[in-house]
Amino acid sequence: MGDGAFADRGADLQLVGIEKRFPGFTAIENLNLTIPAGSFFALLGPSGCGKTTTLRLVAGLEEPTNGRILIGGADVTNQKSFQRPVNTVFQSYALFPHMTVLENVAFGLRRRKIEGPVAKAHEALLLVELDHLAHRKPQQLSGGQQQRVALARAIVNRPALLLLDEPLGALDLKLRRQMQLELKTIQEEVGLTFLHVTHDQEEAMTMADTIAVMNKGRIEQMGEPQQLYELPKTAFVANFLGQSNLFTGPVVSTTSTAIAVDVSGQKIVVPLGRAHRVSGEVTIGVRPEKLTLHVDAPAHDSGRNAMGPGKVIDVSFSGVSTQYLVAVPSVGTLVVFAQNMAFGPAAHVGAEVWLSWNVDHGFGLDDDPADTPRFEADLDTKTIAQQRRSSLITELEEA
Amino acid sequence: MAFAVLASTAPSTTSAPSSDPVARRRSPVALFLLLPGILYLVLFFLTPLVSLLLTSFQAPREFGDIGQYDYAFRWQNYVEVVTTYWPHIVRSFSYALAATFFALLISYPLAYFIGVKARRWPLLQSLMLVLVIAPFFISFLLRTLAWKQLFSDESYVVQSLKALSLLAPEAHVTGTAFSVIFGLTYNFIPFMTLPLYTTLERLDVRYLEAGNDLYASPFQVFRKVTIPLSMPGIVAGTLLTFIPAAGDYINASRDFLGGTGTQMMGNVIEANFLVLQNFPAAAALSILLMTVILVIVGIYIKRSGTEELL
Ligand SMILES: Nc1ncnc2c1ncn2[C@@H]1O[C@H](COP(=O)(O)OP(=O)(O)OP(=O)(O)O)[C@@H](O)[C@H]1O
Numbered sequence: 001m002g003d004g005a006f007a008d009r010g011a012d013l014q015l016v017g018i019e020k021r022f023p024g025f026t027a028i029e030n031l032n033l034t035i036p037a038g039s040f041f042a043l044l045g046p047s048g049c050g051k052t053t054t055l056r057l058v059a060g061l062e063e064p065t066n067g068r069i070l071i072g073g074a075d076v077t078n079q080k081s082f083q084r085p086v087n088t089v090f091q092s093y094a095l096f097p098h099m100t101v102l103e104n105v106a107f108g109l110r111r112r113k114i115e116g117p118v119a120k121a122h123e124a125l126l127l128v129e130l131d132h133l134a135h136r137k138p139q140q141l142s143g144g145q146q147q148r149v150a151l152a153r154a155i156v157n158r159p160a161l162l163l164l165d166e167p168l169g170a171l172d173l174k175l176r177r178q179m180q181l182e183l184k185t186i187q188e189e190v191g192l193t194f195l196h197v198t199h200d201q202e203e204a205m206t207m208a209d210t211i212a213v214m215n216k217g218r219i220e221q222m223g224e225p226q227q228l229y230e231l232p233k234t235a236f237v238a239n240f241l242g243q244s245n246l247f248t249g250p251v252v253s254t255t256s257t258a259i260a261v262d263v264s265g266q267k268i269v270v271p272l273g274r275a276h277r278v279s280g281e282v283t284i285g286v287r288p289e290k291l292t293l294h295v296d297a298p299a300h301d302s303g304r305n306a307m308g309p310g311k312v313i314d315v316s317f318s319g320v321s322t323q324y325l326v327a328v329p330s331v332g333t334l335v336v337f338a339q340n341m342a343f344g345p346a347a348h349v350g351a352e353v354w355l356s357w358n359v360d361h362g363f364g365l366d367d368d369p370a371d372t373p374r375f376e377a378d379l380d381t382k383t384i385a386q387q388r389r390s391s392l393i394t395e396l397e398e399a
Numbered sequence: 400m401a402f403a404v405l406a407s408t409a410p411s412t413t414s415a416p417s418s419d420p421v422a423r424r425r426s427p428v429a430l431f432l433l434l435p436g437i438l439y440l441v442l443f444f445l446t447p448l449v450s451l452l453l454t455s456f457q458a459p460r461e462f463g464d465i466g467q468y469d470y471a472f473r474w475q476n477y478v479e480v481v482t483t484y485w486p487h488i489v490r491s492f493s494y495a496l497a498a499t500f501f502a503l504l505i506s507y508p509l510a511y512f513i514g515v516k517a518r519r520w521p522l523l524q525s526l527m528l529v530l531v532i533a534p535f536f537i538s539f540l541l542r543t544l545a546w547k548q549l550f551s552d553e554s555y556v557v558q559s560l561k562a563l564s565l566l567a568p569e570a571h572v573t574g575t576a577f578s579v580i581f582g583l584t585y586n587f588i589p590f591m592t593l594p595l596y597t598t599l600e601r602l603d604v605r606y607l608e609a610g611n612d613l614y615a616s617p618f619q620v621f622r623k624v625t626i627p628l629s630m631p632g633i634v635a636g637t638l639l640t641f642i643p644a645a646g647d648y649i650n651a652s653r654d655f656l657g658g659t660g661t662q663m664m665g666n667v668i669e670a671n672f673l674v675l676q677n678f679p680a681a682a683a684l685s686i687l688l689m690t691v692i693l694v695i696v697g698i699y700i701k702r703s704g705t706e707e708l709l
C-alpha cells in the first residue's frame with residue numbers, strides 16, 4: 001500500500017488451504033475462503049473455534065503452517081504485518097497506554113504520512129462519539145469506550161480490508177445497534193471489505209452479506225444469512241444459528257421430488273432439493289417457528305408433515321411469541337414458537353397436541369448421524385515435543 | 400534473589416491507578432510500621448549527613464596540627480575545592496555519563512532478549528538471568544583487578560593488539576580514560592540490565608502487534624511503542640548506574656584501572672580524607688557530589704515524564 005493515500009476501494013481476500021498448528025493443537029485445518037471485494041463478511045462460531053487465529057493470519061501476526069493468503073490478488077503470505085493493507089480491531093483492544101486517545105487514533109495515519117492526521121483522527125472519534133475524550137489516556141476510559149477507540153483507530157485508516165474481532169462485544173444494546181449502523185454505512189460508502197468476527201448470530205445475520213459458520217477450525221457452511229438459516233447443512237449450523245428440531249431415521253422411499261424418512265414410525269417427507277443426503281440413515285429438521293400446534297389430530301394432507309400425539313411439558317411466554325416444549329414419545333422433545341395471535345396460550349402444560357409443518361419447510365442435513373469428532377487434538381507429549389522442536393528449528397533458521 | 404528485590408522496587412510499566420484511596424488514608428498502623436525505617440534513616444542517614452555538612456564548613460585550628468579542625472562557617476572551603484578540583488568534578492560526571500550510555504547500549508538488547516524473546520523458553524530465561532548476576536559472586540575488587548591484568552602492558556590482549564599494529568608500541572591501556580570507562584561500564588551492567596529486564600518482562604507484546612498492524616515498521620514500533628513502554632526500566636537502570644558510577648573511586652584508582660590523569664571525585668575525596676587529612680575539603684566535595692547528583696536526577700525524572708512511576 002502506498003504512503004499518503006487511503007484505499008479507494010476494498011480488496012478481496014482469498015485463503016487457500018490454510019492450516020495453522022500450534023504445538024500439540026491444530027487450530028485451523030484446511031481453510032479455503034474467498035471474500036469478494038467490498039463485501040461484509042461475518043465469521044461466526046463458538047469460543048475457541050479459531051476465529052481470532054484466522055484474523056491474525058490475515059493480518060500477518062501469525063504465520064500459517066500451510067497455505068497461502070491473497071489480498072486483492074496479491075500473495076501476501078510472506079509479507080510482514082506492517083506492509084499489508086489491513087487493519088484490525090483487536091478483541092483485546094490493545095490501545096497504546098502511553099498515548100492519548102487522539103494519538104492512538106492518529107498513529108496509523110502518521111505512519112503512512114497521511115495529510116492532516118489530527119483532523120482525521122478527530123473525525124473518526126466524532127463518528128464513535130468520543131471526541132470529547134480525545135485527550136484522555138486509554139486507561140481512563142470504560143471498556144465500551146476503549147472498544148470504540150479501537151474501532152476508530154482501525155477505521156480511520158480506511159484499509160482495503162478491515163478485520164473486526166468482536167468489535168461491539170462490550171457495548172450495550174442501543175450503542176451496539178448504532179455502531180452496527182455506522183459500520184455498515186462506512187463499509188458501503190467506501191466499498192471496503194469487512195471481515196467481521198462475532199459470536200452474536202443476530203449481529204451476523206443483520207449486518208453481513210455472507211456468513212461463514214466456523215467450528216473446530218473448519219468452515220461448516222457459508223452463504224447468505226437467509227440461506228444459511230433456512231437450509232442448514234450440518235447439525236452444528238442448524239443449532240448454532242437459531243434453534244432446530246432434528247430427527248434421524250432411514251430413508252424409506254424416494255420419488256422424483258422428495259424423500260420420505262421413517263422417524264420412529266412416523267413418515268416425514270423432505271423435498272429432494274432441500275435434502276443433502278438422500279439414502280440410508282439421515283438427519284432431518286425443521287425450525288421451531290415453522291411448526292403449527294394442533295389440539296386435535298390434523299387431517300391427512302400430502303403438503304404437510306404431521307407428528308404426534310405429544311404432551312406439552314413447558315410453556316413460556318415472551319411477548320411476541322410463546323415457546324412450547326412438546327415431548328413426543330420415542331422421538332424426543334420438540335420446540336415450537338407460536339405467534340401470539342390471540343390472548344392466552346393455545347395449549348397448557350399437560351395437554352395432548354399434534355404438530356404439523358409445510359413439507360417445503362423441512363431440511364435434510366449432510367451430517368452422518370453416527371458422526372464422530374472431526375479431528376482430535378494430537379496431545380500426546382511426543383507429538384508436542386516434535387512440533388516444538390521443528391518450529392524452534394525453523395525459527396532459528398530464520399534468525 | 401537480587402532481581403526479585405529489584406523487581407519489587409522498580410516502577411511498574413502498567414499504569415496502575417496511583418491514587419488508591421485506602422493507601423492514601425492516614426492510619427496509625429502505617430505510621431507504626433514505618434517507625435523502624437524512620438529510626439534507621441535518622442540514625443544512619445540524617446545524623447551522618449548533618450555531621451558531614453558541619454564538617455564541610457570547618458576551619459583549620461589555629462596553631463593546630465595537620466588534621467585538626469574547629470567548627471566554623473568557612474564557606475570558602477567550597478570555593479577552594481571547586482577551583483582546585485573542577486577537572487575531577489567534570490571528569491566524574493562525564494565518565495559516569497559515558498559508562499551509563501554504554502551500559503544502556505549493551506544492556507537493552509540483552510534485557511530485551513531475556514525478557515521478551517526468551518519468554519517461550521523459561522529455562523533459557525532463568526539461565527541468562529543467572530549469568531547476568533553471576534559476576535556478583537566474585538568480589539568487585541577482584542573482578543576489577545582481573546581487568547587490570549588483562550589490560551596490562553604484558554598481557555596477551557595488549558601484546559596481540561600491538562603485534563597487529565592496532566595499538567602503538569608505546570601505548571598503554573590501563574590508566575587511560577578508556578580503561579576507566581570500560582571498568583565502570585562492566586561493573587554496572589547488572590544494575591542496568593535487571594531493572595530493564597523487570598519492565599521488559601512485563602511488556603505486553605500485543606501493543607507491538609497493534610503497532611505492526613498500524614503500518615509501523617519494526618524500528619518504528621521499537622521507537623514509538625517499546626521504548627516509551629520500557630521508560631520506567633530505562634530511568635531506574637540509568638539512575639542505578641549513573642549515581643554510583645559518579646561517586647566510584649575503585650575503577651579510576653591508580654591501583655586498579657586508572658592513572659594520574661583519570662582521577663575522579665571519589666579518588667580526590669579519598670585522598671583528602673585519608674592521606675591529606677583535609678576533612679573539610681573531603682566533606683565539601685562529598686556534599687557537592689551529592690547535590691549535583693540530586694539536581695541532575697531531579698531534572699532527568701522531570702524530563703522523562705516518569706515522576707508518577709517512581
Ligand atoms: N499461541 C497459541 N498456542 C496454542 N494454542 C493456541 C494459541 N492461540 C490460540 N490457540 C488455540 O487455538 C484455538 C482457537 O483460538 P482463537 O483465539 O482463534 O479462538 P476464537 O475463535 O477467537 O475464540 P473466542 O471467540 O473465544 O475469541 C483455541 O483452542 C486456542 O486455545
Ligand SMILES: [Mg+2]
Binds near residue numbers: 053
Ligand atoms: Mg477470539
